[in-house]
Amino acid sequence: MKAFGKILGLVILGLLLIIVALGFALTHLFDPNDYKDEIRQLARDKAHVELTLNGDIGWSLFPWLGLELHEASIATLNNPKVPFADLQMLGLSVRVLPLLRREVQMSDVRVEGLNLTLARDEHGHGNWEDIGKPLPAATPAAPAEGSAGTPAPGEAPAKPAAAERPVKLDIDSLTVNNAKVQYSDAQSGQSFSAESIQLSTGAVHEGVNIPLTMTAFFSAGQPALRARTELKGELRFDRALKRYQFEDMKLSGEASGEPLQGKTMTFAAQGQLLVDMAANVAEWNGLKLSANQLRALGELNVRDLNSTPKLTGGLSIAQLDLRTFLDSVGVAVPPMADAATLGKFELVSRLEGSPTRLALEDLAVKLDDSTFTGRLAVDDFAKQALRVQLKADTFNADRYLPAKSEAATGAKAARQAEVQQNEAGALAGAGTTPLPDAPTKTAWSTDKLLPVDRLRVLDLQADLSFGVLTLEQLPIQNAVLKARGQGGLITLDTLQGGLYNGDFATKGTLDVRPAVPQIGLSTQVNRVPVEHFIKSQTDTPPVKGLLTLSSNLTGSGNSQKALIDTLNGNASFVINNGVLVNANLEQQLCQGIATLNRKALSGEPRGKDTPFQELKGSLVLRNGVASNPDLKVRIPGLTVNGHGDLDLRVLGMDYRVGVIVEGDKRDMPDPACQVNERYVGLEFPLRCRGPLELGAKACRVDKDGLGKLAGKALGNKLQEKLNEKLGDKVSPELKDALKGLFKR
Numbered sequence: 001m002k003a004f005g006k007i008l009g010l011v012i013l014g015l016l017l018i019i020v021a022l023g024f025a026l027t028h029l030f031d032p033n034d035y036k037d038e039i040r041q042l043a044r045d046k047a048h049v050e051l052t053l054n055g056d057i058g059w060s061l062f063p064w065l066g067l068e069l070h071e072a073s074i075a076t077l078n079n080p081k082v083p084f085a086d087l088q089m090l091g092l093s094v095r096v097l098p099l100l101r102r103e104v105q106m107s108d109v110r111v112e113g114l115n116l117t118l119a120r121d122e123h124g125h126g127n128w129e130d131i132g133k134p135l136p137a138a139t140p141a142a143p144a145e146g147s148a149g150t151p152a153p154g155e156a157p158a159k160p161a162a163a164e165r166p167v168k169l170d171i172d173s174l175t176v177n178n179a180k181v182q183y184s185d186a187q188s189g190q191s192f193s194a195e196s197i198q199l200s201t202g203a204v205h206e207g208v209n210i211p212l213t214m215t216a217f218f219s220a221g222q223p224a225l226r227a228r229t230e231l232k233g234e235l236r237f238d239r240a241l242k243r244y245q246f247e248d249m250k251l252s253g254e255a256s257g258e259p260l261q262g263k264t265m266t267f268a269a270q271g272q273l274l275v276d277m278a279a280n281v282a283e284w285n286g287l288k289l290s291a292n293q294l295r296a297l298g299e300l301n302v303r304d305l306n307s308t309p310k311l312t313g314g315l316s317i318a319q320l321d322l323r324t325f326l327d328s329v330g331v332a333v334p335p336m337a338d339a340a341t342l343g344k345f346e347l348v349s350r351l352e353g354s355p356t357r358l359a360l361e362d363l364a365v366k367l368d369d370s371t372f373t374g375r376l377a378v379d380d381f382a383k384q385a386l387r388v389q390l391k392a393d394t395f396n397a398d399r400y401l402p403a404k405s406e407a408a409t410g411a412k413a414a415r416q417a418e419v420q421q422n423e424a425g426a427l428a429g430a431g432t433t434p435l436p437d438a439p440t441k442t443a444w445s446t447d448k449l450l451p452v453d454r455l456r457v458l459d460l461q462a463d464l465s466f467g468v469l470t471l472e473q474l475p476i477q478n479a480v481l482k483a484r485g486q487g488g489l490i491t492l493d494t495l496q497g498g499l500y501n502g503d504f505a506t507k508g509t510l511d512v513r514p515a516v517p518q519i520g521l522s523t524q525v526n527r528v529p530v531e532h533f534i535k536s537q538t539d540t541p542p543v544k545g546l547l548t549l550s551s552n553l554t555g556s557g558n559s560q561k562a563l564i565d566t567l568n569g570n571a572s573f574v575i576n577n578g579v580l581v582n583a584n585l586e587q588q589l590c591q592g593i594a595t596l597n598r599k600a601l602s603g604e605p606r607g608k609d610t611p612f613q614e615l616k617g618s619l620v621l622r623n624g625v626a627s628n629p630d631l632k633v634r635i636p637g638l639t640v641n642g643h644g645d646l647d648l649r650v651l652g653m654d655y656r657v658g659v660i661v662e663g664d665k666r667d668m669p670d671p672a673c674q675v676n677e678r679y680v681g682l683e684f685p686l687r688c689r690g691p692l693e694l695g696a697k698a699c700r701v702d703k704d705g706l707g708k709l710a711g712k713a714l715g716n717k718l719q720e721k722l723n724e725k726l727g728d729k730v731s732p733e734l735k736d737a738l739k740g741l742f743k744r
Contacts (some may be wrong), residue, residue, distance in 0.1 A: 024655045025660045032057045048134045050080035055089075066093040076130035086129050088113030089721075101126075105535040114179040114197075122186040168701065171204035191221040201235075208235040224256035242277035247275055260458060261330030271299075284313075292328045293320050300351070311353035319346040319366070338399035344368050349376075356381055363390075370395045385459040396470040404445060434696050436690030439652040444560035452558060460485040464496075474532060488513035502528035518556050518577040519563060525549040530575055534693070542695020545578020545615065553621065564624045564648050565591060571619040590632065590733040602691035610696065626650040631655070644688070651692040657699065714723040 032039070036053050043051035055070025073086035118124045127289040179197035184190070200212040214231045233249040250659045252268040263690060271286040298315040324344035324487040326333055333342065345367055349360040351686075359377035374390035395708035435591040462483045469479035479497035489511050496505035508521035526548055529562040531541035551571035555563040626646040633640035644655030660683045 001238060009301075033627050038245075048076055048077055048132045050075040050083075051085065052086075075131070076127060077135050078130045079127065084118065084131070085114070085607075087111060087115070093593075100236060104296055108173045108252060109171055111174075111176045112178065114176065116179075116181045118181070118183045118188065120185045124187055141202050151257075159202070159711060162318060165702070170730075174201045174204060175201065176200075189222055193219050195219070203549070207236070207238055211235050214217065220257075223258035223337070225254055225255065227252035227255035228419065228484075234349035244275045244277075251741075261332070263293055263328055263330045265329050267445075275305075277305065280307075293325045295320070298351075308354060311351060311741070313351040315347070315349055315351055315360075317345075317347040319344060321345075322367075335400065335403035337401045337403050339403075341368055342400050374726040375577060380459070385409050385458050386461075387462065388460070388462040390464050392466045392469075392470045393466070395466050398470055398473060402447065405500050425488070427611070433700075434693060435687060435700050436618045438647075438654065438689055439650040439691045441650060442561060443649070443651040446559045448558055448560050449560065449563075450512070450517060452512050452517060455485065455510070456488040458485045458488075460490070469497065476504075485510075499525075499528045500532060504528060516556050517558050518552045518554070521551075523549065523551045526727065530578070541576065542582060542697065543578060543580055543615070547573045548576070551619075561649075567621050567624045567648060569621050574616040575612075576614055578612050578615055579613065582609060582697055601709065610639075620647070621648075628655075631657070641683070646692065652690065654704065655688040655699075657686040657688055659686060660684075 030281040031182035033056055036057070039053065040051050043049050045267070052075070053069065053071070054072045055072065056068075057070075058066070058068035067090075067270045069087070069090045071088065072090070073082065073083035079661035091110045093107040095106075111659045118126065118128055119259060179199070181194045181197070183192045184199070197214065197216045199212075199214045201213075204210050210470045212233055212235050214230070215229065217226065217227045219227055229251065230253060231251050232247070234247045236241070236245040236247065237548045248270075249272070250268070250270045253266075255267060256263070256266045268288075270288045271284050274281075274283045274285075280303060281724070282305060284300040287296075287300060289298075295318045296315060298313060300311065300313040302309050302311050304310050321343055323333055323342040323406040324588065325343070345365070347363070347365050350362055352359045357379050358381075359375065361375055363376055364371070364373050370392050372390045372392045376390070377387040379385040379387050460483065462481065464481040466479040467477070469476040477493070477498035481495045482493040484493065485491065489509065491508070492506070494505060494507050497503065500553065502525070504525045506521055508519065508522040511518040527546040529544065530547035531544045533547065534541055534543065549571060550573075551569065552570070553567060553569035555568070556566045559562050613636070614632040615631075615633045617628050619626040619628050621627075624647070626648060628646060631640075631642035631644070633642075639660040640657055641660070642655050642657035644653060644654050687698045687702040688696065688699040
């Protein structure tokens with residue numbers, strides 16, 4: 001036995017020496033560069049690719065099968081002259097004996113100067129789709145009888161081959177230097193590239209963590225964007241379980257380009273990534289994101305990877321100065337009425353989505369002094385279908401409205417000066433000065449109101465509610481806003497709420513499909529203090545009281561001025577339990593009576609308020625001018641009737657008002673205006689003209705009308721004398737005839 005063992009050992013040693021000698025001979029006597037044409041043909045026949053070998057091929061046989069390729073490129077057989085990949089050098093070594101056990105044991109694998117070019121043509125066909133595909137045969141040959149594809153009669157079909165054992169990988173390390181990947185799409189015009197790719201790994205073994213580090217420069221076109229990135233982590237994979245993990249992943253870098261408007265964004269992301277193809281799930285746990293001042297935490301889960309992926313997860317954004325962050329990433333925030341807005345922002349939400357939609361469920365957002373809760377979703381990315389369901393505690397919308405332009409500010413200042421000049425004269429004269437001039441300065445801005453282009457593609461469903469909504473300086477309690485928009489037609493289903501112990505509701509439409517936007521509004525106001533709607537430039541309202549209003553209005557245009565200039569419709573209003581502020585109609589009446597009595601007032605006129613029980617009327621609006629034919633005011637002891645126009649374009653008024661004395665029911669402080677019996681029932685004329693903000697302070701005695709009234713009063717006096725003289729001596733018919741004569 002000892003001799004047999006000794007002989008066997010010598011035989012094995014001899015075989016090994018022969019193999020080593022053969023390997024030495026092959027590597028030194030056989031030069032693969034002499035067989036480049038055969039290698040190219042083998043690549044065409046077996047791999048169905050066009051292989052170009054411009055450099056030398058270096059190799060070794062045993063115990064490592066070593067290979068080095070220099071200046072090589074690969075193209076598809078359909079387009080052999082345009083390579084989709086080329087490299088400067090590929091070097092690897094594989095142990096020979098483990099290959100027989102379907103085990104790949106490699107030393108360091110190095111790739112230098114790899115260029116990979118991927119392109120999709122105008123028909124949507126990608127050049128990578130032809131890799132490994134043979135050229136189509138000119139005429140398909142009919143299968144021969146008894147060929148391998150069809151078993152001969154009586155021949156049993158071949159048994160399927162047993163499932164092959166997967167190749168076991170064992171690589172000491174992988175290094176890629178100066179690689180480049182380019183992608184272009186002729187259909188969309190988009191292009192992407194990754195340059196200066198540096199990749200290095202530790203030992204590559206299945207089922208163990210593989211340290212990985214990669215750096216690259218990414219760029220994109222239309223719009224141009226460039227980013228420097230660095231990726232680190234530990235990769236782990238199990239092909240049998242179809243499970244892939246990237247643990248302790250850390251991605252960082254900087255980005256710049258057209259979307260950032262010349263700014264630079266520093267970004268970072270980290271977490272634990274898992275893709276389980278057997279379970280069709282992917283996870284990103286321990287997610288941490290940062291972009292300049294933004295910091296976020298969360299987790300993402302995707303299921304149904306093999307069909308329609310479904311996203312779930314959560315996201316939390318720490319408080320930040322949103323205005324500063326947006327500026328740092330090149331987003332220009334439009335000027336707002338309050339430049340301090342967007343100073344505080346934070347968000348917490350649960351995520352749900354798919355490839356076509358994304359929803360922020362259980363959303364909680366803090367914006368400045370407001371807190372919002374609810375749901376925000378894009379139901380269809382392609383249609384930009386926005387769905388909003390939010391509740392807020394308080395929200396001051398005035399702070400976020402567009403800031404007025406210099407032109408609008410200048411126009412407002414000019415009108416304020418005009419109103420203040422008229423108001424000063426009205427108060428100084430207390431009704432004895434001439435009528436104020438009709439205003440001429442426009443009261444409205446020509447600034448653009450609506451982003452028409454965005455609204456035309458808007459697909460919106462909004463349901464908002466507020467504890468307190470401040471709009472146009474009006475604090476609306478328990479406000480509700482419901483709106484929807486599609487195809488350029490935005491419908492305001494309702495905007496309603498409580499206002500100073502009253503309430504209001506409005507609804508309407510905005511049609512941006514025509515070149516000029518069209519607006520229609522229907523409004524109902526119930527017992528809201530009118531002084532909060534109309535304030536003079538001195539913040540003293542011309543009238544106070546509880547307003548009830550009903551209106552239906554239409555307009556067109558995209559500025560305040562354009563809408564007012566085209567305002568049409570109708571309205572009716574009632575103001576109860578009110579006061580005409582700083583406007584004493586009794587004093588105006590006293591001035592008229594003193595004139596009729598041909599007496600001078602003994603005291604200086606004093607301005608004071610005039611209370612009234614009711615002020616009502618109706619309006620017909622035509623192109624910004626409201627006609628009011630039936631103004632009525634009920635004042636204790638007086639009845640006031642009027643008619644006139646309100647020019648909303650310049651916020652001016654022109655009214656003729658008649659004051660009827662119902663009787664001497666009050667103390668008159670001045671003897672010159674004692675009400676005689678003959679003045680009872682007469683209508684004393686007033687003329688009101690000037691800025692709307694002046695209210696009744698713009699009223700004066702109408703001297704032309706007063707002359708007619710004097711004649712009527714004289715007729716009443718003659719009638720009294722006639723009655724005294726005639727007594728019962730004439731018939732009633734003759735008395736009536738004489739009365740008619742004096743009244744003419």
